[in-house]
Amino acid sequence: MSTYTAIKLTPMLESHDIPATLKFYTTILGFTCEAKFDDLSWFSLSKDGIEIMFCMPNEHRNMPKxxxxxxxxxxxxxxxxxxxxxxxxxxxxxxxxxxxxxxxxxxxxxxxxxxxxxxxxx
CATH class of the missing domain: 3.10.180.10 (2,3-Dihydroxybiphenyl 1,2-Dioxygenase, domain 1)
Incomplete structure (x- = not known):
């Protein structure tokens, strides 16, 4: 097994309603949107050192919910x-x-x- 250094873990979660997800995490939970795609198909959030990313379903992973x-x-x-x-x-x-x-x-x-x-x- 090769060795490597893991720096951090950032969950990448799928959402079928990106605008509502962005609103939930920023308005209710107090996260800050650090980056997002113009089409809102992906965004990254942070709060106190915690990072979470969300994306729309795509060809690599497309769960019905x-x-x-x-x-x-x-x-x-x-x-x-x-x-x-x-x-x-x-x-x-x-x-x-x-x-x-x-x-x-x-x-x-x-x-x-x-x-x-x-x-x-x-």
Whole structure:
């Protein structure tokens, strides 16, 4: 196996409604759009060192709907405050809860149906 240096991981997610996705992440979650194509077929977002990219379906990957078997887990130091802000603006997967594994967290769905979890160590 060859060796290489991995610098970072940036999720590239597919969206069938790019304008709504851009609005959700910038308006509701407070991300900044760092770059986008003029036709809005792709854009890149960032917030506090986190990067996410979104693209329209294309010939290389064209799923009938947005699909991800896992979730995006975002650690924060203000999970309770974030819950209070988001709970009435988003579809909830599970509410703010303390877990035996030492995390206080909640989960929402974005406008594409992707699961976003937010957690803080207890």
């Amino acid at each position: 947005a699909v991800m078997s896992g979730s995006l887990y975002i650690k924060t130091n203000e999970v309770k405050q974030l819950w209070e802000i988001l709970k009435d603006q988003c579809e909830i997967c599970y509410p703010l809860e303390d877990f035996d594994y030492g995390m206080r967290e909640f989960a929402i769905y974005d406008n594409n149906g992707y699961l976003l979890q937010f957690g803080q160590e207890l």
